Amino acid sequence: QVQLKESGPVLVQASETLSLTCTVSGFSLTNYGVIWVRQPPGKGLEWMGIIWRNGNTDYNSALKSRLSINRDTSKSQVFLKMNSLQTDDTAIYYCTRDLSDYWGQGVMVTVSS
Amino acid sequence: DVVLTQTPPTLSATIGQSVSISCRSSQSLLHSNGNTYLNWLLQRPGQPPQLLIYLVSRLESGVPNRFSGSGSGTDFTLKISGVEAEDLGVYYCVQSTHAPWTFGGGTKLELK
Numbered sequence: 001q002v003q004l005k006e007s008g009p010v011l012v013q014a015s016e017t018l019s020l021t022c023t024v025s026g027f028s029l030t031n032y033g034v035i036w037v038r039q040p041p042g043k044g045l046e047w048m049g050i051i052w053r054n055g056n057t058d059y060n061s062a063l064k065s066r067l068s069i070n071r072d073t074s075k076s077q078v079f080l081k082m083n084s085l086q087t088d089d090t091a092i093y094y095c096t097r098d099l100s101d102y103w104g105q106g107v108m109v110t111v112s113s
Numbered sequence: 114d115v116v117l118t119q120t121p122p123t124l125s126a127t128i129g130q131s132v133s134i135s136c137r138s139s140q141s142l143l144h145s146n147g148n149t150y151l152n153w154l155l156q157r158p159g160q161p162p163q164l165l166i167y168l169v170s171r172l173e174s175g176v177p178n179r180f181s182g183s184g185s186g187t188d189f190t191l192k193i194s195g196v197e198a199e200d201l202g203v204y205y206c207v208q209s210t211h212a213p214w215t216f217g218g219g220t221k222l223e224l225k
Contacts, residue, residue: 035214044203044205044216044217044218044219045154045156045162045205045207045216045219046216047207047213047214047215047216049213050212050214058212058213059213060213061114061213094161094162096161096162098209099164099167100152100154100162100164100167100207100209101164101167101173103161103162103163104161105161106161
């Protein structure tokens, strides 16, 4: 059964770094990529970036300078790190398989000033 | 980056009514490999998005066949033939032909 689950802090201070983990099961990270998507409260979806099955990455150009995505295939985990957080980074953060067919439930992250 | 423009932003429908949502791209979504990577997602309130349609017109497993997708190049349409109460929520198109992938702004389907 394919599952993805996001974890990480729900409250982060402005200017600090956000670290989130996506733990997957039911598939291998060497066979599928994983995408991070975020959604500010009451707003639409924003594609943040992807780590492909070969380990390469692509990022949203607006976030590229602050964002990095890595993985540990042995632990079936994908990591998101984004620095210099601001209040408008407050959002639900989702991870999804690269086919968009399976999504985690998301984690609500609030950036406090 | 590719811009996807969805219309209308809000759609009011009665149960049983057929409706369509448009997604227009700022550039062709035809990939050099011959595929067109345009998907449709539904996000119900308080839930993560779920995949309805992939590669323009292919129905994801378990999705009712009242949903259908069509289009090519830059113009795409999602049709619901007979809206049911469980179909209410926000619909998004998303393209993965060009990096970075991008989402449309969403279409909220509500009951009239």
